[in-house]
Amino acid sequence: KVVRVAKERPLSRPSSPDVVVVGAGFAGLYQLHRLRGLGLSARVFEAGSGIGGTWYWNRYPGARCDVESLEYSYSFSPELEQEWEWTERYPAQPEILRYAEHVAERFDLRRDIELDTRVTAAVWDEESARWAVTTEHGETVTARFCIFATGCLSKPKDLEIPGLDSFAGPVYSTARWPHAGVDFTGRRVAVIGTGSSGIQSIPVIASQAAEMTVYQRTANYSMPAHNGPLTAQAQRERKANYAAFRDAARHSPAGLVGKLPTENALDVTEQERRRAFYKAWSAGNLGAMRRSYADIGVDIRANDMAADFIRDRIRDKVTDPATAEALLPSDHPFGTKRPCLDTGYYETFNSPHVHLVDLKKTPIEAITATGVATADGEVEVDDIVLATGFDAMTGALLSIDIRGRDGRTLADAWADGPVTYLGLGVAGFPNLFTITGPGSPSVLSNMLVSIEQHVDWISDCLARLERDGVTTIEPNADAQAGWVEHVAEVGQATLYPLAKSWYLGANVPGKPRVFMPYIGGVGAYREICDDVAAEDYRGFDLE
Numbered sequence: 189k190v191v192r193v194a195k196e197r198p199l200s201r202p203s204s205p206d207v208v209v210v211g212a213g214f215a216g217l218y219q220l221h222r223l224r225g226l227g228l229s230a231r232v233f234e235a236g237s238g239i240g241g242t243w244y245w246n247r248y249p250g251a252r253c254d255v256e257s258l259e260y261s262y263s264f265s266p267e268l269e270q271e272w273e274w275t276e277r278y279p280a281q282p283e284i285l286r287y288a289e290h291v292a293e294r295f296d297l298r299r300d301i302e303l304d305t306r307v308t309a310a311v312w313d314e315e316s317a318r319w320a321v322t323t324e325h326g327e328t329v330t331a332r333f334c335i336f337a338t339g340c341l342s343k344p345k346d347l348e349i350p351g352l353d354s355f356a357g358p359v360y361s362t363a364r365w366p367h368a369g370v371d372f373t374g375r376r377v378a379v380i381g382t383g384s385s386g387i388q389s390i391p392v393i394a395s396q397a398a399e400m401t402v403y404q405r406t407a408n409y410s411m412p413a414h415n416g417p418l419t420a421q422a423q424r425e426r427k428a429n430y431a432a433f434r435d436a437a438r439h440s441p442a443g444l445v446g447k448l449p450t451e452n453a454l455d456v457t458e459q460e461r462r463r464a465f466y467k468a469w470s471a472g473n474l475g476a477m478r479r480s481y482a483d484i485g486v487d488i489r490a491n492d493m494a495a496d497f498i499r500d501r502i503r504d505k506v507t508d509p510a511t512a513e514a515l516l517p518s519d520h521p522f523g524t525k526r527p528c529l530d531t532g533y534y535e536t537f538n539s540p541h542v543h544l545v546d547l548k549k550t551p552i553e554a555i556t557a558t559g560v561a562t563a564d565g566e567v568e569v570d571d572i573v574l575a576t577g578f579d580a581m582t583g584a585l586l587s588i589d590i591r592g593r594d595g596r597t598l599a600d601a602w603a604d605g606p607v608t609y610l611g612l613g614v615a616g617f618p619n620l621f622t623i624t625g626p627g628s629p630s631v632l633s634n635m636l637v638s639i640e641q642h643v644d645w646i647s648d649c650l651a652r653l654e655r656d657g658v659t660t661i662e663p664n665a666d667a668q669a670g671w672v673e674h675v676a677e678v679g680q681a682t683l684y685p686l687a688k689s690w691y692l693g694a695n696v697p698g699k700p701r702v703f704m705p706y707i708g709g710v711g712a713y714r715e716i717c718d719d720v721a722a723e724d725y726r727g728f729d730l731e
């Protein structure tokens with residue numbers, strides 16, 4: 189296999205760099221930039237043939253972010269902030285990928301990034317106090333520190349439906365979409381999955397396909413995105429005041445700027461509630477409905493009110509009552525699976541060539557050579573699109589043979605679910621850091637904010653270790669146990685555990701059920717991390 193180096197060959201490829209970074213998405217790119225600033229040598233290994241992570245791989249039609257571009261962007265460079273112009277409120281995947289590529293060029297990152305290079309193993313060597321990191325090409329490099337920027341949503345989950353291999357036509361995964369695109373004109377298409385990827389791609393694929401059948405296992409909550417061009421004036425206004433805006437995001441609950449509710453839905457009249465819910469529905473903002481009242485995330489009665497409101501809007505949009513009923517989310521509270529923003533999703537089901545199969549009533553029995561078979565019979569299709577999600581948060585890490593002290597594998601340490609201290613490190617695995625790891629706010633936030641916070645924290649930590657000649661840093665087991673308990677406790681106080689979500693590992697058969705992200709809030713979590721650092725890395729052992 190030909191190994192490509194991003195754009196140009198690296199100036200140097202030390203076999204013993206100070207740091208190995210795994211992954212070149214937004215996390216890996218910024219981490220490399222900070223390491224350069226510290227004067228540390230680094231090699232970055234990226235499995236893909238290009239940089240950008242999520243935005244390199246997920247090229248399905250309709251792929252775009254649902255956090256506004258002016259928030260879903262780096263804040264570390266005021267110059268970058270000022271010079272980059274976004275075209276849309278919610279830009280599409282090609283534009284976000286161009287942005288990542290611009291950042292790599294602008295900060296001259298490419299020369300230290302090796303593409304088409306999957307890391308297969310990372311083994312801690314006690315004697316040399318270094319990690320031995322092995323790539324798929326058989327090269328092993330040793331490094332003092334190993335930073336995993338491998339992504340929370342980067343390993344597509346295996347599909348547990350029998351017969352996929354026997355299908356005679358093409359099977360496309362939204363998370364591994366062909367770079368040349370796919371023309372569905374005149375084709376009969378099956379789409380399996382109605383999470384964010386399905387909900388974004390279904391309207392676009394349906395606009396080309398001759399027939400489309402959507403296989404839905406769980407109906408999701410989706411709200412209209414109201415996407416549109418970003419005016420020059422809107423950008424100017426934000427850019428005039430960017431520092432304060434970014435600061436507000438960093439100290440907010442979810443890395444998103446917005447007024448926080450003080451009132452409870454249960455304390456106001458029905459008329460007031462309806463007004464607030466309509467306002468949130470019209471905002472085209474992922475957090476608006478949740479933020480309409482303080483009790484929506486914690487009190488099932490308040491949550492039901494918001495959920496009922498959304499169900500009524502779905503009924504308004506879908507003309508066939510049976511289809512509308514099947515599209516109503518009914519088995520989990522609003523927000524306990526990640527809700528979606530869409531452009532014309534529900535309306536798509538009003539087209540005569542679009543059909544919905546409710547897998548709760550008629551589960552898929554098998555995929556055959558010619559189509560998809562349920563208890564109702566087989567639907568013949570030409571193409572199958574899998575929008576079936578990811579082995580989230582732990583999948584990419586556990587795909588690597590990571591061995592810490594005494595040869596203990598990460599898979600063993602996490603056999604009952606991921607355990608970390610602050611989502612940043614794991615006891616028994618010295619000098620190893622995870623960016624947006626389980627136990628941190630990560631996927632419950634605007635991830636650019638969480639990525640920058642982790643990278644800055646790790647970089648400041650490395651600077652301190654360098655300055656004082658510290659050889660190893662590692663969470664102590666007690667601190668880790670306390671953090672794991674806290675993460676679980678905070679999660680239990682919300683409605684999140686009521687859903688069979690990927691946050692809990694419930695989408696992957698056999699995966700331990702642990703609520704993986706930290707729901708304590710981005711701002712509160714930042715304070716905790718800053719305090720830990722200020723107290724000379726409380727909870728970490730430094731030697």
Ligand code: FAD
Nearest residue numbers: 211213214215235241242253254255306307338339342635
């Ligand atoms: P990634 O972008 O996933 O990058 C990780 C990289 O590591 C990948 O390129 C992968 O190939 C590489 N890698 C993994 N394992 C190995 C290995 N063993 N060896 C070498 N390389 C490896 N978040 C938001 O906040 N707002 C949004 O609107 C939003 N939209 C999203 C849309 C989609 C379709 C998806 C899938 C996710 C979205 N997310 C969103 C979450 C998104 O993943 C993050 O915002 C962010 O892009 C993550 O960056 P990252 O660098 O941490 O990880």
Ligand code: N01
Nearest residue numbers: 252253254381382383384385386405406526575576577695
């Ligand atoms: O994946 P998902 P995704 N048979 O897991 C179904 C981010 N993201 O790629 O819910 C039949 O949400 C599964 O059913 P169920 C965002 O964080 C953001 O869409 O498990 N169906 C579900 O309907 C998001 O949450 C954007 O019952 C099966 C679907 O497939 C995360 O990435 C865009 C099945 C998977 O939905 C993941 O989103 C895209 C089976 N065997 C992604 N297995 C933005 O817009 C799974 N399903 C920002």
